[in-house]
Amino acid sequence: MPRLTANARSEVRERLLRAAATRFAADGFEGANINTISLQAGLAKGTVYNYFSSKEELFGEVIRSASRRAVELWSRAPAGGSLEECLRALAAADVRVLREQEPFMKVLVREAMSFRPETYPMILEHLAPFLEAVGGCLGRAVGGGRLRDDLPPEELALVFVGMLALFYIQHWGSDGAWPVLDDVPELVVTLFLDGARGPAARASGNVQ
Amino acid sequence: MPRLTANARSEVRERLLRAAATRFAADGFEGANINTISLQAGLAKGTVYNYFSSKEELFGEVIRSASRRAVELWSRAPAGGSLEECLRALAAADVRVLREQEPFMKVLVREAMSFRPETYPMILEHLAPFLEAVGGCLGRAVGGGRLRDDLPPEELALVFVGMLALFYIQHWGSDGAWPVLDDVPELVVTLFLDGARGPAARASGNVQ
Amino acid sequence: MPRLTANARSEVRERLLRAAATRFAADGFEGANINTISLQAGLAKGTVYNYFSSKEELFGEVIRSASRRAVELWSRAPAGGSLEECLRALAAADVRVLREQEPFMKVLVREAMSFRPETYPMILEHLAPFLEAVGGCLGRAVGGGRLRDDLPPEELALVFVGMLALFYIQHWGSDGAWPVLDDVPELVVTLFLDGARGPAARASGNVQ
Amino acid sequence: MPRLTANARSEVRERLLRAAATRFAADGFEGANINTISLQAGLAKGTVYNYFSSKEELFGEVIRSASRRAVELWSRAPAGGSLEECLRALAAADVRVLREQEPFMKVLVREAMSFRPETYPMILEHLAPFLEAVGGCLGRAVGGGRLRDDLPPEELALVFVGMLALFYIQHWGSDGAWPVLDDVPELVVTLFLDGARGPAARASGNVQ
DNA sequence: AATGAATGAGTCTTCATTCAT
């Protein structure tokens, strides 16, 4: 008879993952330290190894867990409507994940941006569902001539996701000064679709 | 009287910085290793400490040196002409720096994207000249209504620089598959200015 | 009233000792691992400590139990007859113990041969009954001039037991190739008594 | 220009090997501890790793170094003369190695007797020259009918070497009480050749 | 009685840094 119920066990696991996410986000993979992680989770060093077989695996689980939750929220986002609405819904879902799992998302973004050969593929793999959702919105818009046709939707999707990450980084780097998270979906959608010239410029500037 | 001419001394220093940039770019700050760096520079471990007082300082100098060279090239870029031309010239200058100093730039981008509190301000500080140059191009365009006015030029400049970095990351992450470096200036300028809808959509899709 | 019958309790104890012997034999004292031992016995780690107070004690009990069984079998060996018969019977009994309790015997031999100050005396102590039996065979033969008299029977007994161990080691080390266990009693007795020159050489070679 | 001459460097290496041999002999491979070894050599922990890449390698070098010296002395032993003289010379050479390199030899014997699959082959490999020398003495004697012919010389050589080890173990286990090292060559040769019955028994006891 | 989660001392190993030559 196990001493801990499956539930209690997984609660401890969660606590460890949360602590690990915080430390990995703050210090990076190399900089983080198992002892500190365990203490932050209110446990002793050795306990970490009852749940994860190595620092590497712990790190992988942090990433996996981050993207699992993200995919879940993304998939609930209503993907219909106009192009703007579709993208805005996805961006909003992503921001919601960010708020809910900030440390996890920091790790995710940080790793995605560090292009380390070891983790880049893993990140991309877990990003795939979101990229596909974005690609779906874009694909439906291509037909109507509402999108530039010199770039395939997949590459545009990468740019969209990249811009999201960009604003997060800017948000964290400026200590929340700009942009405010609430503004990110609107910001990313309009800049992604209309660029710096904006929709206004579009209407006026082209008559001549 | 020094036993080495200032010239010889600074030549060794350069060699060390170059080796350090390569290693830091490949392995990150923690992962890089003084011994390997010195060997790659054709010197012995101890010699590093005749030129830099610590690993931290060496890292700082790598970043400083990366941005010094970048600023130099940026400042030579002709900043006049139309908005497109101005931005394209700056982006092209940046790509030139990238080619010339790839390891240094990798370190720079990687650190900028890792938003570590220790280095983020340093990076921003060294980015300032470039940001100002971009801001200059944009500022001159704001007046003529050729730019959206819901965002100040400084923030737009950050987005522009961020998008550049985004394409570099994508370039490195895809092992050079997409985008090719030569395409980056055009790509970043058009996406930055016109967004995913593109200039074509602008002419056609909006008249009605 | 105990919740386990004495019988059930001692059955579990046996299972633990057997598992421990296997692991200690394969991995040595330091290399063996309580968790593995308990699992091999079909129990959980903690249970080991309901039966033995520490790894050290468990190890001691393995040795004690090995020699207890050996002594028992040795004592049943018919000790009469000629010198050869007497020694052969003892050696055969020893080989029988070996077959029956191979892991235990491996631990025993391994420890005896490692002359660790902590265990050497314990081993010798448990070997005593067998040494005495061998000494008995030899003592009866000394009188008749059928044994060299430059060495006391006790030391000869040590040599006999050592040679037995030697053949076991050789057997294990060669993965059973040579000698086969069945041959050991004959082999050890003839080599011990007649040496490399053998009984044939004795008859012929000395006439000249 | 290296800070240490090759000589000084190899002197430190020797010191480390000597310390390691002592610790490995006393505690076994697992039981020994790099920190203790380095301190016993008058150095700090880290220094060990300037000379050996791991504990495993250090251990291997201890064994290699033990057998190198032994082979050297063995090869100088005059291998001619009668069978007795030949074997006695080899045994005497081995005892000389033992005296000179007691800790090393303890490791060697201990490992040889522990029949660990990892090290057993290594030991045998390094023992080969000695086994061959012994085999040489025996081979030359086989022809004249001065040796039993029911066992091939190679197996007899193994028994000879094993008996030597046996007496060493007995010597160490009895704290030097019996046998005295000086007596070992004579002891091992006569017991190996004539067995417990001895040469006297041969002349008298067998005629009838 | 059995369990297995938690613990933390102890181990190997790495590596920035110092400094005698």
Add this chain to the structure above:
DNA sequence: GATGAATGAAGACTCATTCAT
């Protein structure tokens, strides 16, 4: 100035042991 041997702090990981259930 360059060198590389020596150092020891720090970190990942193992495992005997404890103890609540």
